[in-house]
Amino acid sequence: MIRLAIQKSGRLSEASSQLIKDCGINIVNGKGKLKATASNFPLEILFLRDDDIPGYVADGVADLGIVGENVVAEKAKDIHIVHRLGFSKCRLSLAIPKADTYNSIADLEGKHIATSYPNILGDYLKEQKVNANIHEISGSVEVAPSIGLANAVCDIVSSGSTLFTNGLKEVEVIFRSEAVMIGSPEVNAEQQKIIEKLLFRIQSLQRAKNNKYILLNAPKDQLDAIIELLPGMRSPTILPLAEDGWYSVHSVINENDFWDKIESIKEAGAQGILVVPIEKMIL
Ligand SMILES: Nc1ncnc2c1ncn2[C@@H]1O[C@H](COP(=O)(O)OP(=O)(O)OP(=O)(O)O)[C@@H](O)[C@H]1O
Numbered sequence: 694m695i696r697l698a699i700q701k702s703g704r705l706s707e708a709s710s711q712l713i714k715d716c717g718i719n720i721v722n723g724k725g726k727l728k729a730t731a732s733n734f735p736l737e738i739l740f741l742r743d744d745d746i747p748g749y750v751a752d753g754v755a756d757l758g759i760v761g762e763n764v765v766a767e768k769a770k771d772i773h774i775v776h777r778l779g780f781s782k783c784r785l786s787l788a789i790p791k792a793d794t795y796n797s798i799a800d801l802e803g804k805h806i807a808t809s810y811p812n813i814l815g816d817y818l819k820e821q822k823v824n825a826n827i828h829e830i831s832g833s834v835e836v837a838p839s840i841g842l843a844n845a846v847c848d849i850v851s852s853g854s855t856l857f858t859n860g861l862k863e864v865e866v867i868f869r870s871e872a873v874m875i876g877s878p879e880v881n882a883e884q885q886k887i888i889e890k891l892l893f894r895i896q897s898l899q900r901a902k903n904n905k906y907i908l909l910n911a912p913k914d915q916l917d918a919i920i921e922l923l924p925g926m927r928s929p930t931i932l933p934l935a936e937d938g939w940y941s942v943h944s945v946i947n948e949n950d951f952w953d954k955i956e957s958i959k960e961a962g963a964q965g966i967l968v969v970p971i972e973k974m975i976l
């Protein structure tokens with residue numbers, strides 16, 4: 694049995710639960726219950742405040758945790774990142790009132806900065822050789838300048854709309870974050886096996902998300918050019934159509950260069966192109 698700690702409620706909770714579900718793991722969680730056991734996988738889930746997750750994993754109370762990289766860096770515990778999960782991407786930035794001038798980080802010398810991330814900010818300022826006063830507050834950080842609590846803030850930014858609404862502008866990005874799976878340094882061989890089984894499923898899901906299944910029709914004389922453009926997992930599947938001289942080509946293409954590929958195969962003579970999502974992809 695392994696224990697996985699996820700956020701109880703907040704920005705990470707839905708995606709974390711969905712990930713477990715997509716791995717085919719069945720969790721029945723009564724409302725308000727802070728611990729649940731999977732019915733079809735040796736896994737127990739703890740629902741916690743995200744700030745507490747690195748500590749629980751470091752102490753070995755949980756074997757795994759899903760948390761923002763920003764929280765891992767802030768808590769600086771003896772844990773390692775087992776896998777990057779690619780959701781909840783955001784950045785930790787310094788911001789100041791819109792009307793203030795800003796040339797460089799040196800402008801913050803002697804200023805007051807409100808943040809929930811005193812350690813990451815403290816390390817950054819030290820590295821930049823800037824002396825500023827850090828005020829730790831646990832939330833609603835963006836309001837600090839307008840109520841006279843600080844000259845600047847250091848907080849999470851995603852779309853930038855919270856900064857904008859509060860009359861602030863982003864001046865430095867000091868940390869980039871995404872959700873990560875963290876692991877305890879002390880797991881036994883049997884638990885390690887279960888962790889690997891879970892990671893195998895997560896990787897199959899992530900790979901599937903990054904690729905699409907593609908089907909198209911091509912005349913015989915264009916087949917070689919199209920096959921060249923669509924290497925697939927091993928090589929594309931080629932099936933003859935009922936109409937003589939025509940073939941159906943099936944392959945897998947990566948999300949990154951998707952539209953470029955589509956244009957090239959169209960130019961090469963492909964017709965009736967269908968693109969289908971892949972649910973799981975196992976190499
Ligand atoms: N606007 C955002 N866009 C994307 N990711 C975000 C955003 N805000 C926060 N995150 C990420 O999600 C994590 C959790 O954010 P959330 O706001 O739910 O935390 P919290 O209020 O500290 O929650 P808790 O009540 O569990 O302590 C953050 O640590 C960060 O990694």
Ligand SMILES: O=P(O)(O)OC[C@H]1O[C@H](OP(=O)(O)OP(=O)(O)O)[C@H](O)[C@@H]1O
Nearest residue numbers: 704832833849850851852853854855856
């Ligand atoms: O750049 P944006 O897209 O506006 O996102 C940034 C905001 O999102 C987070 O707060 P959240 O909404 O999670 O509320 P919280 O303060 O209760 O954590 C974060 O603390 C910022 O305030």
Ligand SMILES: [Mg+2]
Nearest residue numbers: 742743744745
């Ligand atoms: Mg928190």
